[in-house]
Amino acid sequence: MTKEKKNKPSKDLPLGFVDRQEKELLVRDFIISNIKEVMIKYGFQYLETPSFEYSDSIGKFLPDKDRPDEGVFSFKDENKWLSLRYDLTAPLARYVAKNYLEIAKPFKRYQLGTVWRNEKPGPGRFREFMQFDADFVGTKSLQADAELCVMVAEILEKCSLSKSDYIIKISSRKITEELFKKLNINDNQKKLTTLRALDKIDRLGWEGVKQLLGKGRKDKSGDFTKGANLNSQTIETIEKELKKNSPESDDLKEIIDIFKNYKFNNFEFDPSIIRGLEYYTGAIFEVNLRFDVKNNKGKVIQFGSIGGGGRYDNLVSNFGNYDAPATGISIGLDRLVYALMQKKEFKIKQTKPVVIIVFDKNFMKEYINIQSLLREANISSEIYPAESKLKKQMEYANKINSPAVILYGEDEIKSGKPTLRNLSTGEEKSIEIKELINEIKKII
RNA sequence: GCAGCAGUAGCUCAGUUGGUUAGAGCACUAGUUUGUGGAACUAGGGGUCGGUGGUUCGAAUCCACCCUGCUGUACCA
Structure with a gap:
């Protein structure tokens, strides 16, 4: 409380960045220790890669080629563009491409680290946050995909969530690809808009999504979003196909069989999950919470998923020499912390002197x-x-x-x-x- | 990015037909209690009313622009 106010530096934080206090950090530590325990049990290697990478190494293969330069923090150093990593998968692909000959395949590694995204923050969603990521590189076996889901479920339950608190949704990129073929949708832009619209089913419901597949939709504030301009017959076929509640792709059938061997049943087939648009090639997963999450004013908010992943068979081969099919899953730790702290029964003991x-x-x-x-x-x-x-x-x-x-x-x-x-x-x-x-x- | 709403003390907020020195509760500081915290009481500190410019004799209040926040939406690896 000083009197001199002029020319003082600002106490504000940059948009989307936050101070994290002990209460929150202890919950995060708790989650991390559970993750490490499970990862060791499942035989994954611990890896750390740097925060910065050459933009090319992680940016060139950005899934969304629509806007390759947006969404990341970058600066130019001696004529080379560097970017803060926006996830842990792209650096992994770079790492594997760089060290391909030395590492044992399949390469199973996990990583915990801060990532940065230059996009609008939301509740429990920041521009700097911590991610957990586990991947299998160098195998096409669907055992890997299945095991990742089982493993994440084990982590969540160790973190005191019960089966009714979360669900892992699965789908496959192959389902939408088949659908596009069948409907003769070849235009890439149209595919993207369609996938983006389908991604919103949980939020907007079929009514909203159909508007987005057609002419467009006006949101609550009156803002208008352009649609994919599909004709009504196509839209109806899409709806009919995606409302089927059992998977018709071979990969998913196999994964579900493996789940049975693991006696894992806290999953759900949901063809509306989409995830990374040009990134995934096969199975995709999404980890969703099933309890309400509130903001600091007690209002229930759209929280979205706390994690997800899927199979990306081309990411490593993008670097040139090596073909390394891969599959991975990640969890947004800070979002999980935010949600976990709202569960009344969840208490972390704080030791005070x-x-x-x-x-x-x-x-x-x-x-x-x-x-x-x-x-x-x-x-x-x-x-x-x-x-x-x-x-x-x-x-x-x-x-x-x-x-x-x-x-x-x-x-x-x-x-x-x-x-x-x-x-x-x-x-x-x-x-x-x-x-x-x-x-x-x-x-x- | 687009749209709607909002910004008054550290926090939550009251205060507009424009009018002396801008308020409350909580928090903070000191004391009632010089060896005792969480309750009560008393006193006190803390604000260029988000910023800049304009209208006016006079602006927290009206106008314009900007900034920030919230919510929705877009994008989301």
């Missing part, structure tokens, strides 16, 4: 002795880090949610028995120093 009150600097030796005992017992503690009145120190302990304070002033030192105050009950006890650890353990 026991505060040792300072009555007089001259007693510091005694305080350090007590603190050493606590540290040996692995109990989080701190000697109040300033000179202050007792009341201030108590207020501090209360505010940081400390479980207890240790009072060791002149009176206590005389008797050699500190007072332990439980801050949630207010109860105070005079205790022998050697009993201190046991008493504190009862409280925390």
Whole structure:
């Protein structure tokens, strides 16, 4: 609260960037530790690639060739364009192409890392966020695709979600490709617009999607979106085909068979999921939550999926020499954190220090002795880090949610028995120093 | 990007037919209690009313433009 206001630097953060506080980070750590456990169990290798890549290496093969330069943060360095990675799959393809001869195939790797996207942020959706990504590179086996889904389900359940909290939706790019062939839709632009429209079924329903397949649609705010201009007969065929609730593509049938072997049934065939437009070549997955997610005003919002993936058999071969069919899946960690924190039953224990009150600097030796005992017992503690009145120190302990304070002033030192105050009950006890650890353990 | 709505204290908000010095609750600071937090009471600090320009004797209030946020929509690897 300074008076001088002119020419001060801004305290605001760039659009879509956020400070993340302990409460949130602990949930994220919890998720990450579950991920690592599962990944080790499934035999995946841990990899890290840099935040920046040459734009060519990750940009040239952007799935959406419509706007190849949009959506990423880039800058020019010595005449070469660099971009912050926008996902972990493109760098993986680059890594595999670079190290192809040395790595064992199929290459199973997982990665955790921050990615950046230059697009409009939404609730639980930022321009900088953390992704988890696991892939099989160098195999066409659908066992890999199936296993990825089973594995993600295991991770989610380890994170305390129940089967009714999430569902993995599956489809295949082959279904829409067949459909386009059948309907004689060859124009690439038309295909894209059609796929984009179909991608919105969960949000807009068939009514909205049919408008987008036809002339176009006006949204709530009155804004108008142009449609794919398909004729009504074509639209009806599409609707009829996609409303079938069992898959008619061989790859999906096989994957579902493998699911049975794993006794995994928390999935659903949904031909309306689309994902990356020019990227996937076969099966596609999407991980959706089935409970309501609210914004900070308590309003239920359109949350979308927390992850997804699919088979991309051409991504590595784009680099030239090697043909490496691949399949992968990723989870947006921060979105999962955002959703998880809203589940009432979900609680993460935060360890807060026991505060040792300072009555007089001259007693510091005694305080350090007590603190050493606590540290040996692995109990989080701190000697109040300033000179202050007792009341201030108590207020501090209360505010940081400390479980207890240790009072060791002149009176206590005389008797050699500190007072332990439980801050949630207010109860105070005079205790022998050697009993201190046991008493504190009862409280925390 | 497009569209709608909104921006007043750290937070949530009140305050417009334009009129002295802009308010409340919570939070913060100090005290009532010089060895005791979460309750109460008392006092206090904190705002160029998102920004710039305009209309006016006079603007938080009216107008224009800009910025930021929310929501929808587009795009979404």
